[in-house]
Amino acid sequence: MNIDLSAHRRRFMDYVAGFRDVPDAAPLRLKVEHTFRVVDHAEVIVDSLAEDAGERAWAKDNEACRAAVIAALYHDCGRFPQFRTYRTFLDAKSLNHAVLSFRTMRDEVFLQEESSRVRSLAFCAVLLHNRYELSPKLSPQARFVTDVVRDSDKLDIFRVMVSYLDNALPERDAVLLHVKDDPGCWSPKVAKDVLEGRVARYADLRFVNDFRLLLGTWMLELRFAATRRALAHSGLMEKVLAGLPDDARLRPAVEKLHAMLEECRNGRGVKG
Ligand SMILES: [Fe+2]
Known part of the structure; x- marks a missing residue:
């Protein structure tokens, strides 16, 4: 068009x-x-x-x-x-x-x-x-x-966030909306949103890892197959998820997000 x-x-x-x-x-x-x-x-x-x-x-x-x-x-x-x-x-x-x-x-x-x-x-x-x-x-x-x-x-917020999640740049604070950068921490409420198939809320974010989880839950509401494929092919979501701590308590949520990413790769709608 x-x-x-x-x-x-x-x-x-x-x-x-x-x-x-x-x-x-x-x-x-x-x-x-x-x-x-x-x-x-x-x-x-x-x-x-x-x-x-x-x-x-x-x-x-x-x-x-x-x-x-x-x-x-x-x-x-x-x-x-x-x-x-x-x-x-x-x-x-x-x-x-x-x-x-x-x-x-x-x-x-x-x-x-x-x-x-x-x-x-x-x-x-x-x-x-x-x-x-x-x-x-x-x-x-x-x-x-x-x-x-x-x-x-x-789709573009994924790109912006990935570039800031791992780099200490001056604009970082403005981009990350002033959450705490504590690599081992996440909020159980946000992890629960992932497990229960809900989009997380900005108001619940306390740590950088909560941001990673929130970005993961956005896969639930991508409407167009073109967006889901573009996200999967960009490699951005892998980078978002790679930064999450390796902790048994968080593992089910991380595994669920990886499964959702596979659905995106196939262009299919993601179910919670
Ligand atoms: Fe906006």
Whole structure:
């Protein structure tokens, strides 16, 4: 599918240029890189729809596909004012960045030339991209567009996290959301989430290893076969899991995550 995003890409870069004066802005530069990778992945998903038996019908919905790729581009635009004002990406210590992204898109009229359907689907996906769970009442179109963004976002967060989990870099704190780096520790509550097939919650994270477990549970909600395969082929999840301590109490959870990764490799949906 050929979706021309060039005008939006320029608009996004003009918007980002307005944050050049923010001091110590390395985390913002990472957000620009993150954004373009999320867009790349959203394009891969959209291009894969025709070959994905369960999703084939969406390949014909040009507006929904366009909304998904546009939403991928703007999904984190609220991170820029968030960081400038609060110096953190922690929503709990500032505000919900998805709401801020939505308000920014609306106030800056980024989507003015788009049809009202594309606009409202893209707004919806941006607003919901960071929700712990999505309402079952969401329309199938809104759900589809939101899932494209959520899958794409997660796939790139795996990459970002893997690069920070093992390296002591200055931006590390901002990326890891200030959890404790104690290689032998994890939270039993998060390990229980893995065993019971639930996505772990950010609010429960206390240690870096909890982050590894949380990333593992994200495999449960990857919707598109293209994302599951891309994750399995990237080798990122192996790296996430390799850092977990070798401890008999944690082993069942680690084994379960490895089994889930095998399901991803086959493109199959992962069951909890
Ligand atoms: Fe986000």
